[in-house]
Amino acid sequence: MKTLWKLIGILSISVFLGACSSMTLDSNLKQDVKEQYTTYKIVNVSSNETISPEVATIFENNLRTQLQKYGYKEGNDVVVSYDIKAFDEGNRALRMFIGFGAGKGTLSVITTLKDKNGVYLGSVNTETTLRMGFFGGSLNSIIASTAKKTAAQIRKSRIINAH
Secondary structure (H helix, E strand, O other): OHHHHHHHHHHHHHHHHOEEEEEEEEEOOOOOOOOOEOEEEEEEOOOOOOOOHHHHHHHHHHHHHHHHHOOOEEOOOEEEEEEEEEEEOOOHHHHHHOOOOOOOEEEEEEEEEEEOOOOEEEEEEEEEEEEEEOOOOOHHHHHHHHHHHHHHHHHHHOOEOOO
């Protein structure tokens, strides 16, 4: 019984100290493509005037790493273009001390897949919000999480075949 209470205590502390985030994901990637695609190329189509290149780099590196973990190879069969529409890191101190939406950070990304001939294969739209947590949460982890969830949707669609 003591062990159970310790476990509950540890879980409660980790929830209190960690950050609370939410993600909305909408995917319309085609499920039954006739063509056999075996490679991908990632392209950043975000506006560098409104989005920091560092944010795009973090997203792209995490997306590439996850796709490689799934066994996908880089090439030219499918163009995976991502557009970071909005990024606001918010205020970590407000998230940490007030929470409940104060100082929230947000990330919005549209990732589109087209084949090498420009045929539209679908897109993944993500909206991620970091709201509260004792340490205020890390937006780098939110960017990475968004990239990983996007890669998971690409894998689920089976548009690209692993080697």
